[in-house]
Amino acid sequence: MYFLLALSLVFASSSVVHCNDGDPLLATAVNIVCKLTTGLKATPARFTAILSTADPKLSTITSQELKGRLYKLLNNNTGGSAQLADVYARAAGKLLTKAEQARSKLAAAAAKATAAAGLAAGRMDEAIMLIFNAKGASDACLSQSESTSTPETTAQIPNCFAGGAAIVDTTTAKADDTLTQAHNPAELHAALNTLAAATVKTTNGNKIAGQSPVHAHNTNCVITKGSGGSHKLVTAGQNTVKLGDGIWEVGGATTDHQIWPSTPIGSENRPTLHAALEELKKSEADYQTIVSAEEVITYSTGGKIAESEEFQQALSEATGGSKIDQPADKLKAMFKTDSVANFQKEFWNPFYTTQILSKSYWADPSKPENLGDKTDTTELEKAMDFYLTVTLATIASKNKEISDLKSKASTAANKPEDVCNKITETEAKVCNTTENCHFVESNDKGEKCTLKKEIKEKLEKESQETGGTSTAVDCSKLDTKPKCEEVNKPGKPATCGWRKGKDNEDDKEAEKCRNGSFLASKQFAMIVSACAALLF
Structure with missing residues (x-):
């Protein structure tokens, strides 16, 4: 024109x-x-x-975001590493x-x-x-x-x-x-x-x-x-x-x-x-956003991570904590290290050396590889699907265990010693954190997780006082309060109780006759918690 x-x-x-x-x-x-x-x-x-x-x-x-999620999935039950993995995975997702x-x-x-x-x-x-x-x-x-x-x-x-x-x-x-x-x-x-x-x-x-x-x-x-x-x-x-x-x-x-x-x-x-x-002038800011995100998520000493708003948000979400302004304090809260210099030792090295199986991304023959060495996003996505499937299979197995424990928790006839014996054959930590149980490595197979000595002695004494007899009572079938309370012996721990449900019991708001089992219910709660950790 x-x-x-x-x-x-x-x-x-x-x-x-x-x-x-x-x-x-x-x-x-x-x-x-x-x-x-x-x-x-x-x-x-x-x-x-x-x-x-x-x-x-x-x-x-x-790729770093995928590795962060994999690291979290593989470290869900390893104490402090689980929180570190959670923080990194959350921040990586925000940066992506x-x-x-x-x-x-x-x-x-x-x-x-x-x-x-x-x-x-x-x-x-x-x-x-x-x-x-x-x-x-x-x-x-x-x-x-x-x-x-x-x-x-x-x-x-x-x-x-x-x-x-x-x-x-x-x-x-x-x-x-x-x-x-x-x-x-x-x-x-x-x-x-x-x-x-x-x-x-x-x-x-x-x-x-x-x-x-x-x-x-x-x-x-x-x-x-x-x-x-x-x-x-x-x-x-x-x-x-x-x-x-x-x-x-x-x-x-x-x-x-x-x-x-x-x-x-x-x-x-x-x-x-x-x-x-x-x-052109406006697009430079967007280009630098990409450059900055890459620098933060890969920075070897953690200095840029400590200054990142995304990591600040991730830390707050993962821990429910308040905002931390000082980079060194933030690193300590996130990665349990006092200084930026220790970040590589305390977090970065374990992150990079966490191993995955190459079969997880369909490689043959299968061999262990360091997570940090993987950069191909397609392979990492396949590995993510593989380990997620494994995790879901674990959850399915735990669901069966939960179902069994629910069944055990519905009756007071279970012997406390049997409940302890069935908790675990290999995991001392799980056994020891269960109320009234402890792990004895020298015990025979099937009895390594056993009742604590003082609890066993107490129960034996009670059995002697009652003539060594015990009648199995299904509390859930006692439909009135008088019937429920009638089975309890004076001065002895209640076998049944007319009450509302506690955590992990059905119909929590309904008042009905419920049992007083302390072991099965406790273990049931622990397994539910473990399954939740695997999912998130």
């Missing part, structure tokens, strides 16, 4: 504007503008390259979400910047080509030097045209080099901004970035004069029309329309170029 408008202004009268023998822009000035249009046209390719550097970082974050959102915004900004850059380049090209072919006040608006009016040779025509010479402006050349090597939006923005600044009309005559668009002896070079000095366009009034995205303007009370605006014009006055630069 602007191009057609420009043509209509140039050819406003019936007279023909003859093509100039030379070119109406000095080579350096044209080169600067041409380099900007070239750089703008290269923006899509540069953004593709920038996104290609962001994607591996996102892949690293994804943050990075993925930034990647989406970066891609959207790339699309907008690419569209704006292409439009700006096209409009500048229109103005350059129009001026390139317009008639001026002399026969050679573009000369080889300040001291001669000799027309430019083909080899010295600006290099954005076929057969053109190398760029002569050093600053612009450096910006051009940066354009071809930009690795992030900030570098691309800086390079384009340098070129944009070089095309800004200054208040020093017609100079652009120190260069005059025409030679001193051809300063009257205008695009609206015909041969012999006749004017082909005369405008009146105050308004002007900017062409080439602000590179050239016509209008106002002007007879000679020179090839550059008569007033300073910066990139902010050139809307499409300004839009491209603004999108």
Whole structure:
């Protein structure tokens, strides 16, 4: 549209504007503008390259998040390691979400910047080509030097045209080099901004970035004069029309329309170029979000982890604690270490050396491998599915044990010694944390988890006092309070009780006859808790 408008202004009268023998822009000035249009046209390719550097970082974050969840799954029942794994897995998930959102915004900004850059380049090209072919006040608006009016040779025509010479402006050349090597939006923005600044009309005559668009002896070079000095366009009034995205303007009370605006014009006055630069500026923050997330989640000494808001949130969620401001205190709370220096020893090394079986991601033959060595997200996802299946199978097994314990808890006929014996054959910790039981390694198989001596003696004494007899009573079948309380012997522990249910008992709010078993109910609660830990 602007191009057609420009043509209509140039050819406003019936007279023909003859093509100039030379070119109406000095080579350096044209080169600067041409380099900007070239750089703008290269923006899509540069953004593709920038996104290609962001994607591996996102892949690293994804693999660390998967490893964090695996580490948590494999350390659910190992005391302090379980909490550390939980904190890391939670924080890794938050960082991954943050990075993925930034990647989406970066891609959207790339699309907008690419569209704006292409439009700006096209409009500048229109103005350059129009001026390139317009008639001026002399026969050679573009000369080889300040001291001669000799027309430019083909080899010295600006290099954005076929057969053109190398760029002569050093600053612009450096910006051009940066354009071809930009690795992030900030570098691309800086390079384009340098070129944009070089095309800004200054208040020093017609100079652009120190260069005059025409030679001193051809300063009257205008695009609206015909041969012999006749004017082909005369405008009146105050308004002007900017062409080439602000590179050239016509209008106002002007007879000679020179090839550059008569007033300073910066990139902010050139809307499409300004839009491209603004999108580049905004997208840098999204790119740096991805860079930062990768650094935090992989930092070997934990320093960046201690400063991360995501880890702060994860710690608070995992522990129900309040916010901790000091990095060293935060590390201590999260990883049980007093300093950043100890982080690698206390957490990072165990994290990386936790082993998984290669069969978990379908490798054959199967062998143990360090979790930290795995980077392939597909393999890690397969391993996650494998160990989750194993965990669910464990939960199914525990559910059967819970069902058995419920059955045991429904009657007072179970001998306390038998309950202890059936708790575990190998896990001393589980046995010892069960009320009234303790683990004796030297005992025979099936009796390693046994009643504590003092409890056994107490029960034997009670048995002697009652004549060594015990009648099995199913409390749940006693449907009235008197019947329930009748089975209890005076001065002895209650066999049954009329009460509401406790934790892990059915119908907690209903008052009915319930048994007084202390072992089965206790173990039932412990197993339920263990299953919950496996799931979360």
